[in-house]
Amino acid sequence: MYLGDYIVIERQIAPFRFECRSVSTGTPFTAEVDDDKRHLFSDRSWIDRHPTACWFLRPDGDLIRCTIHRDSPAQCKFYRCVMMRVLSSTGEQVGTITETLALHSEDPALRAAYDDALWVIRDTDPEAEERLQEFLISRGFEIQ
Numbered sequence: 001m002y003l004g005d006y007i008v009i010e011r012q013i014a015p016f017r018f019e020c021r022s023v024s025t026g027t028p029f030t031a032e033v034d035d036d037k038r039h040l041f042s043d044r045s046w047i048d049r050h051p052t053a054c055w056f057l058r059p060d061g062d063l064i065r066c067t068i069h070r071d072s073p074a075q076c077k078f079y080r081c082v083m084m085r086v087l088s089s090t091g092e093q094v095g096t097i098t099e100t101l102a103l104h105s106e107d108p109a110l111r112a113a114y115d116d117a118l119w120v121i122r123d124t125d126p127e128a129e130e131r132l133q134e135f136l137i138s139r140g141f142e143i144q
């Protein structure tokens with residue numbers, strides 16, 4: 001949500017293809033919007049309201065997605081953006097989960113539920129994101 005100054009588009013070279021620079025490392029990279037996310041990328045209504053966000057970020061239902069998943073720079077692939085906000089049953093945010101399925105939370109109940117989930121969900125499972133989401137919902141959390 002706050003990487004708009006760090007992932008910079010320098011030039012558009014095709015309708016969905018851009019020459020970019022990762023400002024923190026000074027690394028240039030070419031990014032093409034993923035085929036299955038072009039309809040998301042084409043809708044600018046959300047990004048126009050969030051000027052601090054990385055230009056490639058877009059909402060997709062309840063989730064916020066990177067639309068250049070395949071071509072995102074190395075540091076993004078390592079850290080990944082937050083893909084889930086976890087709320088308590090009272091609607092208070094108690095943690096976030098990144099695209100690497102790492103949990104950031106100080107909430108003991110969420111951490112316990114997450115640890116339980118990792119007993120049954122492998123991060124190599126192609127359905128891991130959906131399964132983790134369902135697991136946390138079954139434990140009384142809300143996911144955004």
Ligand code: SF4
Binds near residue numbers: 056057065080
């Ligand atoms: S993961 Fe994607 S949306 Fe997030 S900062 Fe990197 S390029 Fe931008």
